Amino acid sequence: MAQLDTLDLIVLIALLVGTAAYFTKGTYWGIPKDPYAASFANANGAKAGKTRNILEKMEESGKNAVVFYGSQTGTAEDYASRIAKEGSSRFGLKTMVADLEDYDYENLDAFPQDKLAVFVLATYGEGEPTDNAVDFYEFITGDDVSFSGGGAAEDRPLANLKYIAFGLGNNTYEHYQALVRRVDAALTKLGAERISAAGEGDDGAGTMEEDFLAWKEPMWTELAAKMDLEEREAVYEPTFGVTEREDLSADTNDVYVGEPNKNHLEGKSKGPYNSHNPYIAPIAESREVFTVKDRNCLHMEIDVSGSNLTYQTGDHIAVWPTNAGKEVDRFLNILGLADRRHMVISVKGLDSTARVPFPTPTTYDAAIRYHMEICGPVSRQFVSALAAFAPDAASKDEMARLGEDKDYFKEKVSNQYLNIAQVLERVSEAKWANIPFSIMIESIQKLQPRYYSISSSSLVQKSKISITAVVEEIRVPGSKPNVVKGVTTNYLLALKQKQHGDADPDPHGLTYAITGPRNKYDGCHVPVHVRHSNFKLPSDPSKPIIMVGPGSGVAPFRGFIQERAAQAKAGEKVGKTILFYGCRKPSEDFLYRDEWETYKHALGESFELFTAFSRETDTKVYVQQRLAEQAALVDELLQKKANFYVCGDASNMAREVSIVLGQIIASRRGVSPEKGEEIVKSMRSSNQYQEDVWS
Numbered sequence: 001m002a003q004l005d006t007l008d009l010i011v012l013i014a015l016l017v018g019t020a021a022y023f024t025k026g027t028y029w030g031i032p033k034d035p036y037a038a039s040f041a042n043a044n045g046a047k048a049g050k051t052r053n054i055l056e057k058m059e060e061s062g063k064n065a066v067v068f069y070g071s072q073t074g075t076a077e078d079y080a081s082r083i084a085k086e087g088s089s090r091f092g093l094k095t096m097v098a099d100l101e102d103y104d105y106e107n108l109d110a111f112p113q114d115k116l117a118v119f120v121l122a123t124y125g126e127g128e129p130t131d132n133a134v135d136f137y138e139f140i141t142g143d144d145v146s147f148s149g150g151g152a153a154e155d156r157p158l159a160n161l162k163y164i165a166f167g168l169g170n171n172t173y174e175h176y177q178a179l180v181r182r183v184d185a186a187l188t189k190l191g192a193e194r195i196s197a198a199g200e201g202d203d204g205a206g207t208m209e210e211d212f213l214a215w216k217e218p219m220w221t222e223l224a225a226k227m228d229l230e231e232r233e234a235v236y237e238p239t240f241g242v243t244e245r246e247d248l249s250a251d252t253n254d255v256y257v258g259e260p261n262k263n264h265l266e267g268k269s270k271g272p273y274n275s276h277n278p279y280i281a282p283i284a285e286s287r288e289v290f291t292v293k294d295r296n297c298l299h300m301e302i303d304v305s306g307s308n309l310t311y312q313t314g315d316h317i318a319v320w321p322t323n324a325g326k327e328v329d330r331f332l333n334i335l336g337l338a339d340r341r342h343m344v345i346s347v348k349g350l351d352s353t354a355r356v357p358f359p360t361p362t363t364y365d366a367a368i369r370y371h372m373e374i375c376g377p378v379s380r381q382f383v384s385a386l387a388a389f390a391p392d393a394a395s396k397d398e399m400a401r402l403g404e405d406k407d408y409f410k411e412k413v414s415n416q417y418l419n420i421a422q423v424l425e426r427v428s429e430a431k432w433a434n435i436p437f438s439i440m441i442e443s444i445q446k447l448q449p450r451y452y453s454i455s456s457s458s459l460v461q462k463s464k465i466s467i468t469a470v471v472e473e474i475r476v477p478g479s480k481p482n483v484v485k486g487v488t489t490n491y492l493l494a495l496k497q498k499q500h501g502d503a504d505p506d507p508h509g510l511t512y513a514i515t516g517p518r519n520k521y522d523g524c525h526v527p528v529h530v531r532h533s534n535f536k537l538p539s540d541p542s543k544p545i546i547m548v549g550p551g552s553g554v555a556p557f558r559g560f561i562q563e564r565a566a567q568a569k570a571g572e573k574v575g576k577t578i579l580f581y582g583c584r585k586p587s588e589d590f591l592y593r594d595e596w597e598t599y600k601h602a603l604g605e606s607f608e609l610f611t612a613f614s615r616e617t618d619t620k621v622y623v624q625q626r627l628a629e630q631a632a633l634v635d636e637l638l639q640k641k642a643n644f645y646v647c648g649d650a651s652n653m654a655r656e657v658s659i660v661l662g663q664i665i666a667s668r669r670g671v672s673p674e675k676g677e678e679i680v681k682s683m684r685s686s687n688q689y690q691e692d693v694w695s
Contacts, residue, residue, distance in 0.1 A: 053103070054104075057098075058096065061351070061352045063094045063115075063353065064094045064116065065093045065094065065117075065118065066097075066098050067084045067097050067120060068117065068119050069099065069120045069132075070119075070121040070130045071122055073122075075203075075208075075445070077099075077445070077446075079120050080097050081442065082381060083095075086220075090232065092232065096353035097353070098353075099132055100133045105136055106146070107147065108158060108161060109148060109149045110149060113162070116164065117161060117163045119165045119180070120166050120167075120168070121133060121179045123168070123169045123173070123178050123180070124179075125534075126175055127174070128178075131275070133179070140186045141182055141183065141186045145190070158187060159192070161187070161191075162192070162226070163192055163193070164196060164198075165180055165183065165187075165198040167198065168201050169201070169202060170203045170650065170695050171202050172204040172650040172654070172693075173693075174658075181198075196219040197218075197219075199219065201215075203695065213380065238438040239354045240350060240438045241438070242345050242437045242438050244345055245343075256358070256366060258369060259518075259520070263277070271308050274529050275318065275449065275531070278320045279304065279307045279309055279529060281302045281528050282525050283301070283499060284302070286298060286299070286495065286496040289591055289592070295589065296470070297471070298496055299466065299468055300469075301464045301466055302317065302466075303463065305463035310530070311454055312458050312532065313456075313458050313536070313559045314533050314535040315532050315533045315535075316532075316533055317452055317454050317465050317531075318449035318450065318452075318529045319491075319526060320449045320528065320529075321488040322447075322491060322512055322513055323370075328365065328368050328369045330425070332365070333431075334425055335432055340364060341363065341365040342364075344361050345360065345367070346360050347360045347362075347367075347438075348360075357441065357446045358371035366517065369513060371446060372440070372441070372444045372447055373446065374419060375487050376444070377414070378420050378423055382443045384399070385439065385443065386424075386439070387403060389432065389434040390432070391428055391431065391434065395427050402423075416478070417482060422482070450487075450488040453553075455559055457566065458563075465528075469492060470552045471490060471492075473485055485510060490507050490510050491512050494506070495514055535647075535692040538643050541564060543642065545560065545575065545643045545644075546578045546637055546638075547560065547647075548627060548645065548646045549581060549648055550580075551583060551591075554591055558592055558595070560645075561579065561603075564599075564603060565603055575606065576608075578607075578610070579607075579610070581609060581612070582611065582614065582621075582623040583611075584614055585613055586611070586616065610623075622656075623653065624653065624656045624657050627657060627660050634664055641688065642688075644661065644683065645692075646658075646689075649695070650691075650694055650695045658680060
């Protein structure tokens, strides 16, 4: 046998190392890590996130039911937690809540028959999985799905898996509940047994909560019968232990007072910046773009230079808000915590699978101000749970009635847009000091970043991201009027006021801790990250585009047109660029009016702007009407394969634009209305028709 020389040995060793590295990736290295792991280690227990094997995790923690969630804004996660909590307290199930992206799925074929899986899945955008559910969705619905035990789909590899499914969606979107329906179909095809009908909550109809409550009772009945569960009186069992720390103060270096993770706490913020780790970005510029005193629309330039944050035209920027001081005070006062707001607390999961939603040790004030969605909608189930801690019998009875009577709850709470502290105030002015802080952590969603369509072109301003945001406000009339203020847009308004010289900004009577924890946001900074979107210009700038964007829905189209104007200036051939824009009056809220003229100069006849003003005359005119008036031009461009874009309100405008487009196609091409609708659906499927909409 030939002798191996030194070079042969080096090559052989390299091949062996490479092979070992390849087959151990995901087991010994390259394991996706929770960005919070370092800072949450003490809070969540040493084993949190240790394994990606869900069966191993359930076995070592003694669980017989896992509630998976696919969530974009935190709502699905909240419902998953509620299902797990109720399963434990009412039926004695040993439950755990699991983020779909934290586990692998190849071994679901080995899921024990005596255990249960629950899938709580939100449909995001146009029938897409949420960010944390992408891998699971692509795996379970894939044509070549393969499990650890082998066997093809026709072999029904998931025959042992018993599951429950609940979907969250919005009926104003075309692909309503697409995710839960497709996953349900895939699981059934693979042999899994669904217990009870899959539930569907409709955010578009405003019935999400009632849909959930109506679904869960028969579900529990069927599950109890199937798994021989015995119902018991539900008693509150805390998921988290909250300990007041007399040995620490808010000034102690290792106490979190709003920092999102350990790097921020230590003043060593570093990337990658994402949905777990924001970049504290300077606001380079801010200005008002409305010309009326009673309404506000902000234009902001966020400087991301030096952060390695990148974006493409059409992406979204996420702004991490803080709660208004007025609402923080209200919450602390009604719970009797005002005098202890800066008391340091440690929060720890009482179960190895429980994940504390914020880093600790922290303070009551910091947890409420920076981490809890205290201004969010209230559920009947939450109100029922708090009845046991009422300060007196009358308050307990009132809370019980609100929890049981959906019509009464709708009249007194939902229709008034009350947050939980306001509900408690109206039921009783006495302090609700008996409420454990742990139940508030468990029942109130984590304060979520808010996403805004980026209104600039990455080609034109690579390191500055533009935001266009209307400051939100809902006025609720009645004997006890309530004015609901947008959490994030008023926070941005306060930052704008500070940048323009106001030492103590208080937009609409609200104050914000705009200098951030330990003054780390001083100098007008805001925590942000970027979320990539599929809402994109065609790669060929000569391809025509049609855009429909009334109000702040014009934001991404400012970026689109800004980019095309730059391309035209650079000598590139730019296709026909049509914008349908609408607002109330040109003298009040015509966004970027002067800029359109600048872009027109650069683009020449390639650019056309059609406007619709709803309050200019006695006759209200909307963008869909202008679209119909330009039927010939619209169809001509569509025949040339123009991309069609819609941005703005999903419930009314976007739906009507879709209908009008179908009518235009039908009338111009001499086909039936049904065929026109079919062509629009085909445009959506091929990405020729794109939407960036909200409800």
